[in-house]
Structures are given as structure tokens and as C-alpha cells.
Amino acid sequence: MTFYEVTIIIIPTMNQKLRVIYVSAEVAPYAKSGELADVACSLPKYLSYLGMEVSIFMPKYRNPEIESLPKEMIVSNLLVPLGEKKVKARVFKSEQGKYDIYLIDNPKYFWRENIYGTGKGEYLDNDERFIFFSRAILEFLVKTKLHTDIIHCNSWHTALIPVFLKTHYSHKSQFKKVSTVLTLHNVAYQGEFPPETLVLTGLSWDYFCPEQLSLGGKFNFLKAGVIFSDVLNTVSSSYKRAILTEKYGFGLEKILKSRKDVFFSIRNGVDYEIWNPETDSFIAANYSPPDLKGKKKCKRDLIKEFGLSLNVKTPIVGIVSYMTSHKGFDILLEAMDELMEMDLGFVMLGQGDEKYENSFSNFQRRFSRKMAVKFNMNPALAHKIAAGADIFLIPSLYEPCGLNQLYSFRYATVPVVRATGGLEETVTPFNARTLKGNGFVFKEYSSKAMVKALKKVLAYYKKPQIWQKILMAGFQENFSWENAAKRYARLYHNALKIKRGG
Structure with a gap:
């Protein structure tokens, strides 16, 4: 021994x-x-x-x-x-x-x-x-x-x-x-x-x-x-x-x-040589929290890139994912009508099962002012979403590890995830009493639970001082390779x- x-x-x-x-x-x-x-x-x-x-x-x-x-x-x-x-x-x-x-x-x-x-x-x-x-x-x-x-x-x-x-x-x-x-x-x-x-x-x-x-x-x-x-x-x-x-x-x-x-x-x-808002060449402006002036420029750029008609103050939810049921796209699809009634913008990057691609194309046609999808895995767009979105959604049925929540932390984008696999391991639910936590987590795999979590995070988005604490908690995480x-x-x-x- x-x-x-x-x-x-x-x-x-x-x-x-x-x-x-x-x-x-x-x-x-x-x-x-x-x-x-x-x-x-x-x-x-x-x-x-x-x-x-x-x-x-x-x-x-x-x-x-x-x-x-x-x-x-x-x-x-x-x-x-x-x-x-x-x-x-x-x-x-x-x-x-x-x-x-x-x-x-x-x-x-x-x-x-x-x-x-x-x-x-x-x-x-x-x-x-x-x-x-x-x-x-x-x-x-x-x-x-x-x-x-x-x-x-x-x-x-x-x-x-x-x-x-x-x-x-x-x-x-x-x-x-x-x-x-x-x-x-x-x-x-x-x-x-x-x-x-x-x-x-x-x-x-x-x-x-x-x-x-x-x-x-x-x-x-x-x-x-x-x-x-x-x-x-x-x-x-x-x-x-x-x-x-x-x-x-x-x-x-x-x-x-x-x-x-x-x-x-x-x-x-995470490879912080690639995923770093201070040096990222894919994004419209470099920045380092707590100074988020550059992130605002990235948000404007994201709105323009996806052809949305949004006020820069409107919170944007981003998703970068392969489109399949185990990534949570069935509950996401079920919730889309309700999400489109909420005060938010929605951008998605990915490709996958034809039924999901067709369904989200239909939603894009119906809600083109506030929702857009690009069906590819373009790395530049993935970086633009990490930098320009306010919220990153990962509603997976199961997720072995997950990397997008880790990228989000570094880019001062708040992850909303389902409690499974590596998502549960890395995202600490925000606690309103202690003001501790780096994101938001829902446990039940359902559209109802996901929407409830998003409503909660949108409420905190309207409270700048608390929102800043959540952003900084994520930014200070270190998941280096x-x-x-x-x-x-x-x-x-x-x-x-x-x-x-x-």
C-alpha cells in the first residue's frame, strides 16, 4: 500500500x-x-x-x-x-x-x-x-x-x-x-x-x-x-x-x-485562453467584471446579429445546444408560448433533431421581433451569446457535465439550469436570505418548473445590486483545465x- x-x-x-x-x-x-x-x-x-x-x-x-x-x-x-x-x-x-x-x-x-x-x-x-x-x-x-x-x-x-x-x-x-x-x-x-x-x-x-x-x-x-x-x-x-x-x-x-x-x-x-471576455476576439467589446460597459456593447451587437427589435434594457435569454430531447428541448418547446408573453428576448444557436428545428423556425416567424434562432454551431456566435445574453438557459433532462454554464460564469451571464449531473455540481442556487449563489436551479423536469425559475431570475434582474452580486459570484469561479x-x-x-x- x-x-x-x-x-x-x-x-x-x-x-x-x-x-x-x-x-x-x-x-x-x-x-x-x-x-x-x-x-x-x-x-x-x-x-x-x-x-x-x-x-x-x-x-x-x-x-x-x-x-x-x-x-x-x-x-x-x-x-x-x-x-x-x-x-x-x-x-x-x-x-x-x-x-x-x-x-x-x-x-x-x-x-x-x-x-x-x-x-x-x-x-x-x-x-x-x-x-x-x-x-x-x-x-x-x-x-x-x-x-x-x-x-x-x-x-x-x-x-x-x-x-x-x-x-x-x-x-x-x-x-x-x-x-x-x-x-x-x-x-x-x-x-x-x-x-x-x-x-x-x-x-x-x-x-x-x-x-x-x-x-x-x-x-x-x-x-x-x-x-x-x-x-x-x-x-x-x-x-x-x-x-x-x-x-x-x-x-x-x-x-x-x-x-x-x-x-x-x-x-x-474551461480553457480561459479561449473563453475570456477580457481578450475574446469574437465579441464586440472586451470587458472584465465588475465593469460591465463592454458587456452592454456586446448585448447591442447580439441584438443586431440576430436581427431583433429589443431595447438594450430588456433581458435576453440565450441557449447554445444540440437540439434533442435529453437537452430539454421538449419542455422548452412546451413553454415557448408562455415565454414569448414575458418581457424578454430569446436567442438560440444549435442544430439537431428536425422536429425541433422546424418548431423553433415557426416560433421565430411568429415572434421575430424578440426571438431568433441560427441553426449551426458557429463558434463566433457561441461567444457572442455568452457575452451578450443576460441569462443562459440549460434545461437538460440529464447533463453529464455541461460547459456552457461555466462559460457563462466568466462572461457575467447568469445560468438557469436543471439540477442534474454537472449542472447541479457547478451551479449554486442563489439564496435571497444570504445573498450567496452563482445561478438559479430547478429540480423538477417540467416546463412549469423551468418557467417558474425564469420568472424568479427576471425578478432579480430588475434589482441591480443583487444582480451584480450574482454576476460576481459566478465570475470568481475557477474551473480551469x-x-x-x-x-x-x-x-x-x-x-x-x-x-x-x-
């Missing part, structure tokens, strides 16, 4: 020896669907600040952000096993200073308008796309003999990498001491596919059983990763507790419980210890 404790203590001095391969289907600002992209953008950078050698691997999507990225082709003909055939990939490298980005290129799989699908549903070949992506990374590592200590996988899209390492690549000496970490960002998304998808992996049908790759008769990518990864973690302690229950485990709770000895939680952080990265460093060394039996 003493040896184990000493190992944990000396971890910070060992960071320079670690070579981390960080794998994600999305990385901001090059490709973004949700908060995973923000994490994949910032965590590797902060790991590199600790002295680690970090390489990010992502697909080479066809979009302006990636096309404009300085890069060079380093492999022109990588043959990737896919079922009984081999499919060609190209690999590009972009040096980012402290870390590198490797882009896996195949136009058939990645030259598409969206990452995972459209508002009508996911791409029908997502199984093939991400099996190809995972195998391509491992084939590249074999071809280049790139030294690796940790392969950090994220969500279902990359969850087969640990499976392949312990099957197809188990005989490769370069991987014998490599440890895998799988981060569970949202277990509602598991990558469930028909049994015949297994053929694309080249694995024996012996693996398609409830003890390994199948769940409910389907090939479940995330379950496979949970079973085969050396270490698991998720993005808040509240969410970790939640997904060990039947209600929020989505069928994985028993498997996660069986792996409790290697299952950890590390809350996501610097602290979270140090915890990941300890997690990586723990993973290596588990893998290598040290």
Missing part, C-alpha cells in the same frame, strides 16, 4: 515521459457537434503544458476550418483492413506548437456536410465510418512505429480501439505496454448497430455475445469499449453516480458496476500501473 501511495505522489514529475494519443471524432474549432469538441480542443493543450507529448487524431472532414489548417500529407497510401477488403487512407499532420493534429482522410467517409448525420437521423454507414477511423489510427501507429504510452478514446466513435488492441493487435510488441483510457461523455449515445456490422471489424462471431460486444441483440460499440478498455472515466462525479443506476445507465449500469475498480470521474474544465489536466495525468499513470502491473 505504501508503494502505491508513493507512486501517486511522484506522478507530476513523470509527465514528460508520457506519450499520449488522443482520439476524438470532433475537435473544436475544426469540427463540432457538442461539448466533446471543446474538451478535445483544450485538454490535449493543457496536458502538453504539463510536459506530455500529445497527438490528437481526428477525421479529415471537408470543411473550411480543416481546409485552411496548415498541414502536410505524411502517408499517402495507408491500407486499412475493413472486413475482407483493405481501404485506402491518407494521413495529414498539422503541427500546433505544443501538440500535433493527425487527420485521417477518406472522402467516402468524411467529406460530408455533418459529422454524424442530419436532422432526419444519423448516417446509415456510421458503423463503417468509425470502424475505418479506429483501424486507420492503429495501422498508422504500426506503420510509423510512433511510441505510445496512452491511447485516450472518447465516446462510442472510438470505443473499438481498445477492442482491436486486445484482438487484432495483441501480438504487436509496440502495444504490449500501451494503456487505453475511455471517457464516457454521454452513455445515451452508444453506437448500436446490426449484428452483421461485426463482419467489418474482422472479428470472430465468438465475440458477439452478451459478455462482450452485444447488447439487446445489437453490436454495441460503447459497451465493447467499456469491457475492453484498461481504465474508464466520465466527466463529473454526479454523472458517474447517475449512470450506475438503471434510470440513466441505458443498459450499461451493471457492466459499469462490474468495472468500478477502474472507473473514475474527472470534471471537464489546468486543474483537470493534472487529474488526467494521475489517471494516465494509474492506467499504466494497472496495465503494466507496477
